Amino acid sequence: MIVHGKSLRWRLLAAHTGLIALMILILFPFVTILSTSFQAGNYGGGGLIPDNFSLEHWKLAFGIPHVQPNGVVLEPPYPVLLWLWNSIKVALISAAIILALATTAAYAFARMRFRFKSQILSGLMLLQMFPAVLALVAMFTIFDTIGNYIPWLGIDTHAGLILAYVGGIAMHIWTIKGYFDTIPKELDEAAIMDGATPFQAFRTVVLPMATPILAVVFVLAFIGGIMEYPVASVLLHKEENLTLAIGSQFYLQEASYRWGDFAAAAILSGVPITIVFLYAQRWIVEGLTAGGVKG
Secondary structure (H helix, E strand, O other): OOOOOHHHHHHHHHHHHHHHHHHHHHHHHHHHHHHHHOEOOOOOOOOOOOOOEOOHHHHHHOOOOEEOOOOOEEOOOOOHHHHHHHHHHHHHHHHHHHHHHHHHHHHHHHHOOOOOHHHHHHHHHHHOOOOHHHHHHHHHHHHHHHHHHOHHHOOOOHHHHHHHHHOOOHHHHHHHHHHHOOOOHHHHHHHHHOOOOHHHHHHHHHHHHOHHHHHHHHHHHHHHHHHOOHHHHHHOOOHHHOOHHHHHHHHEEOOEEOHHHHHHHHHHHHHHHHHHHHHHHHHHHHHHHHHOOOO
């Protein structure tokens, strides 16, 4: 039995109290939004517990008409589920493409020798220092021109938006390359000496050991695709093509602020992020524990 001194017990108590306070501080905005989504009427503010509990905002978000107590029927103003599906589709495809391209490019930079390698890496570092907002006009012009020749890849297409998101791959290449540099090259060389091709060594040796960073990159790319606003607002115009981040702005127009509907849509946008994070977290834990076991 271990006996703790009074000083240590007070430190543990202070640490636990600080953690609880931090969790409350982090969860407070979410609880406020959740409360607003269950509050009857479209009013901002209020307490953490709704004064007049109602499911009207959630019904409208799921495309279900809501009958008010006075008999008035409220029709869903916007296709929230369609916008949510557009967001998930764009985020998943762009994250998968980013992960595939960034992983192979990072392996080439980490293991292969070729001319202008350091210059290309420096160029990637330089490119990622400039936010995409600075290139919005150029991006609109480029995709508008592309649309004249390839309509499905131009303005107001999900393929064009995915291509724009894939263009921000430089940061992920640097992230994965840094992790590959920590994996001993002798493992690749041993696999090649046993008869494996460079691609087989990459697929069977390096990738399993890099599972944690691959999961992190995929989650970051997915979250970026779900939450991104500036680029999507320039490239998408038609209502049926919008993502949820863009469509949610219609709830907060100058003539009408629909806070309750906006709160329900905001919570829905966080559901796919939570699911993907929980799923990827399992792979992160498995990768870390597998890497810590010596065979």
